[in-house]
Amino acid sequence: MSEPVITVSELTRRFGTKAALASVSLSVSRGAVYGLVGENGAGKTTLIKHILGLLRAESGSVRVFGLDPVADPVGVLSRIGYLSEERDLPDWMRVDELIRYSRAFYPGWDDAYAEELRHAFALDTSATIKNLSKGQTAQVGLLIALAYRPELLVLDEPSTGLDPLVRRNILDAIIRTIADEGRTVLFSSHLLDEVERVADHVTMISHGKIVMSAPLAAIRESHRDGERVPSLDEIFVAHFGVSAASSPDA
Amino acid sequence: MRSPAAAIGWQFRQRHRWGFAALAGYFVVLAVVKLLIFASGQPITLETPARFAIAVPVPLAATFTYLLAVFSFGFAGDLAARQSIYPARMFTLPMTTAALAGWPMLYGTAIMAIVWLGTRLFVLWPSGVAIPVVWPALLAAVLLAWTQALTWMPYGLPGLRVVVATFWLVVIDTIVLLALHYQASEAVMLAILAPLLPLAYPVARFAVARARRGEVPDWRGLFTRPAQVADLARRGDRHSRPAQAQAWFEWRRHGMSLPALVGVLLPFELALLFAADDAPALVILILLAVLLTPPFMANFTAATVREANPGGGDGYGVTPFMATRPLTSAALVAAKLKMAMWSTLAAWVLVLIAVPLALELSDTSSLVVDRARRVIETIGTPRAVTVAVLAVAALLVSTFKQLVQSLYLGLSGREWVVRLSVFLGLSFLVIIGPLVLWIGNHVAVVWDAIPWILAVLAGLKLSAAGWIATRLYDTGLVSDRTLVAGAAGWVVVVLALHGVLLWLVATPFIPNYLLLLIAILATPLARISAAPVALAWNRHR
Numbered sequence: 001m002s003e004p005v006i007t008v009s010e011l012t013r014r015f016g017t018k019a020a021l022a023s024v025s026l027s028v029s030r031g032a033v034y035g036l037v038g039e040n041g042a043g044k045t046t047l048i049k050h051i052l053g054l055l056r057a058e059s060g061s062v063r064v065f066g067l068d069p070v071a072d073p074v075g076v077l078s079r080i081g082y083l084s085e086e087r088d089l090p091d092w093m094r095v096d097e098l099i100r101y102s103r104a105f106y107p108g109w110d111d112a113y114a115e116e117l118r119h120a121f122a123l124d125t126s127a128t129i130k131n132l133s134k135g136q137t138a139q140v141g142l143l144i145a146l147a148y149r150p151e152l153l154v155l156d157e158p159s160t161g162l163d164p165l166v167r168r169n170i171l172d173a174i175i176r177t178i179a180d181e182g183r184t185v186l187f188s189s190h191l192l193d194e195v196e197r198v199a200d201h202v203t204m205i206s207h208g209k210i211v212m213s214a215p216l217a218a219i220r221e222s223h224r225d226g227e228r229v230p231s232l233d234e235i236f237v238a239h240f241g242v243s244a245a246s247s248p249d250a
Numbered sequence: 251m252r253s254p255a256a257a258i259g260w261q262f263r264q265r266h267r268w269g270f271a272a273l274a275g276y277f278v279v280l281a282v283v284k285l286l287i288f289a290s291g292q293p294i295t296l297e298t299p300a301r302f303a304i305a306v307p308v309p310l311a312a313t314f315t316y317l318l319a320v321f322s323f324g325f326a327g328d329l330a331a332r333q334s335i336y337p338a339r340m341f342t343l344p345m346t347t348a349a350l351a352g353w354p355m356l357y358g359t360a361i362m363a364i365v366w367l368g369t370r371l372f373v374l375w376p377s378g379v380a381i382p383v384v385w386p387a388l389l390a391a392v393l394l395a396w397t398q399a400l401t402w403m404p405y406g407l408p409g410l411r412v413v414v415a416t417f418w419l420v421v422i423d424t425i426v427l428l429a430l431h432y433q434a435s436e437a438v439m440l441a442i443l444a445p446l447l448p449l450a451y452p453v454a455r456f457a458v459a460r461a462r463r464g465e466v467p468d469w470r471g472l473f474t475r476p477a478q479v480a481d482l483a484r485r486g487d488r489h490s491r492p493a494q495a496q497a498w499f500e501w502r503r504h505g506m507s508l509p510a511l512v513g514v515l516l517p518f519e520l521a522l523l524f525a526a527d528d529a530p531a532l533v534i535l536i537l538l539a540v541l542l543t544p545p546f547m548a549n550f551t552a553a554t555v556r557e558a559n560p561g562g563g564d565g566y567g568v569t570p571f572m573a574t575r576p577l578t579s580a581a582l583v584a585a586k587l588k589m590a591m592w593s594t595l596a597a598w599v600l601v602l603i604a605v606p607l608a609l610e611l612s613d614t615s616s617l618v619v620d621r622a623r624r625v626i627e628t629i630g631t632p633r634a635v636t637v638a639v640l641a642v643a644a645l646l647v648s649t650f651k652q653l654v655q656s657l658y659l660g661l662s663g664r665e666w667v668v669r670l671s672v673f674l675g676l677s678f679l680v681i682i683g684p685l686v687l688w689i690g691n692h693v694a695v696v697w698d699a700i701p702w703i704l705a706v707l708a709g710l711k712l713s714a715a716g717w718i719a720t721r722l723y724d725t726g727l728v729s730d731r732t733l734v735a736g737a738a739g740w741v742v743v744v745l746a747l748h749g750v751l752l753w754l755v756a757t758p759f760i761p762n763y764l765l766l767l768i769a770i771l772a773t774p775l776a777r778i779s780a781a782p783v784a785l786a787w788n789r790h791r
Contacts, residue, residue, distance in 0.1 A: 049570075052570075052573075052574055053789075053790055054570060054573050054574070054789065054790065054791070055790070055791055056790045056791060070790045071725075071726065073576070073577075073578065073579075073789075073790075074576050074577060074578055077574050077575070077576035078576035080574070082570070082574050084569075084570040084571060084574075086569070086570055088569040088570055088571045089571055090499070090503075090571065092502070092503070093502075100489050100495075101489065101495050101498065101499060102495075103489070104489040104490065104491060104492050104494065104495035105492045105495065105575060105576050105577070106576070
């Protein structure tokens with residue numbers, strides 16, 4: 001079995017008195033699609049930020065491709081495609097400027113693929129980022145995260161702002177294609193039907209602790225009620241007492 | 251809190267409670283000093299207006315500057331940005347625009363007036379100078395009201411806010427100084443200042459209304475053509491490396507701010523040459539002001555350059571987009587340094603083109619040539635050329651230094667670090683007056699202590715640099731080779747500067763080691779080296 005792409009061991013992080021992550025351990029293997037689910041404030045984004053090296057482990061360790069993302073940000077970040085939940089692209093840039101700027105950082109940038117994605121998203125290259133809609137900004141973010149075919153794609157709430165058509169037809173297809181090419185995807189979402197559609201493996205996180213992490217099929221099988229196999233949303237409700245999508249925080 | 255007015259007041263009080271407490275403490279200390287003076291029956295007499303200025307208005311200026319920043323929301327906003335610095339989050343409050351503009355103005359002007367009156371009546375000690383009571387309170391309120399109105403206004407160009415606000419506040423100050431020069435009575439001063447206060451309110455209301463509607467004019471298009479031409483000229487090899495892409499990013503973000511500010515101010519300054527054709531001293535004074543403009547304006551630009559996330563809600567935190575660039579923190583800082591270098595050069599190219607042109611057109615060039623000839627006759631051509639080259643180099647380095655020396659503060663991403671630095675700066679302003687007076691009274695002691703003072707400062711600088719170098723090495727932020735090359739480069743610059751100073755200041759009265767200490771202190775090292783450490787602290791929290 002190949003070495004895991006991400007290895008998180010006994011990771012703990014506190015913000016003031018609140019434990020955002022408490023002894024979290026996780027191993028993400030190559031070529032799989034991992035869905036990270038949990039209610040708001042559960043610790044999903046905090047975990048992702050540790051994987052990217054934006055947060056330093058207070059205790060425990062994080063390794064991505066066997067490297068410490070804080071000690072070697074270039075070694076790790078040059079192999080990761082990341083879409084931030086905050087959609088914080090520089091709003092003064094034009095789309096073509098952002099593409100030209102971004103491609104300089106990644107030797108494996110695929111111009112043809114970038115153009116293909118731009119067509120798929122129907123993006124105007126002369127548009128300024130600040131004049132784009134929330135969904136279009138997310139699409140630009142996806143484009144620059146995908147165009148260099150990263151080994152690991154990390155998506156934090158990728159569906160936010162995307163219309164259902166783009167979400168179902170494009171995002172799902174992209175994620176599946178990446179996995180089929182042997183690359184890895186880790187994405188957080190509160191849309192459990194989406195996670196159910198594309199994820200191979202689901203990790204549920206609550207109050208900073210991983211309460212369940214297993215292949216999706218195994219999770220569903222373990223919650224089987226006779227002939228009936230429950231949906232991920234039903235399993236989530238059974239564990240947390242509230243649906244992720246209908247949670248007031250979600 | 252039962253009313254929006256009370257909520258706005260609470261917001262000021264809550265956000266700046268420590269600053270207000272420090273101010274109150276400062277005034278209590280001064281009031282105690284005054285009581286002690288009264289008790290001893292020995293009034294302090296400050297013989298000259300200059301000494302009075304150092305002892306009284308300079309420390310107070312720090313207080314009033316702080317209050318200007320508080321009530322114009324200057325701590326939260328970006329002075330150099332086109333957008334209003336009025337907090338956007340307040341635009342969604344269920345309040346009229348009149349109230350949004352009016353309450354901060356009312357609170358601010360009232361506090362300014364009260365602080366002055368309290369200071370004048372209870373704090374200032376007897377000084378032998380007749381200090382007026384009422385009109386300075388009104389002047390403080392007027393200056394605040396206009397600062398609010400002009401900083402809350404959206405502008406068409408980055409940096410224009412600083413130019414317009416500075417210009418208008420200087421106009422008000424000039425009117426007041428002229429009135430004082432002609433010994434105007436208190437009633438006349440009040441008559442001059444009183445109408446200015448209500449006039450500021452409609453301007454502030456208009457500014458907030460525009461900002462609330464999101465109306466931000468954009469005049470940058472006027473300058474895009476030359477920028478596009480320059481862009482096309484360099485397009486071939488640009489962005490071929492990550493460092494180049496990042497330098498381009500920084501240039502687009504901040505590069506034109508300083509040249510634009512200098513370019514806006516230069517015509518006004520150089521126009522004065524046309525009115526000073528027969529007064530050599532005035533011409534030299536104007537040229538001096540022009541030459542000091544780039545380093546002075548670099549201070550304002552630096553406030554934006556040092557922000558990791560300019561224009562964002564949390565200006566000092568690194569955005570995930572920037573934090574996930576596959577570049578080391580040192581490379582991200584290097585891009586900022588490169589941008590600052592080009593920005594400095596662009597500003598100085600403007601100055602070096604505009605000054606000879608203005609001298610020629612105003613027929614004042616002969617005065618400057620004559621002065622230069624006299625300097626050459628006095629100290630000889632080689633020394634005169636060296637002094638001129640050193641002066642230009644010093645101004646260039648000073649401009650660059652102003653742009654980058656506070657990078658480490660903003661890049662640390664901690665608002666408390668920035669606030670602490672502002673507080674220390676204002677505290678320095680408060681003590682500088684008494685310090686200068688004390689030095690004036692103990693010139694011999696200070697003169698003897700200069701070598702020790704310089705040695706201590708150089709020791710502190712080198713210790714800080716040593717600690718930073720250790721951090722850079724331990725964290726692997728820069729390679730060993732870069733570290734060694736940087737240290738060697740710094741030593742070479744220090745030795746070269748020392749050599750020039752030795753040749754230039756050939757006098758037995760100043761020992762060699764003193765010139766070496768000066769060279770060490772003048773060559774930037776610790777603060778610039780601290781920037782990658784600060785950014786890494788911010789980027790990997």
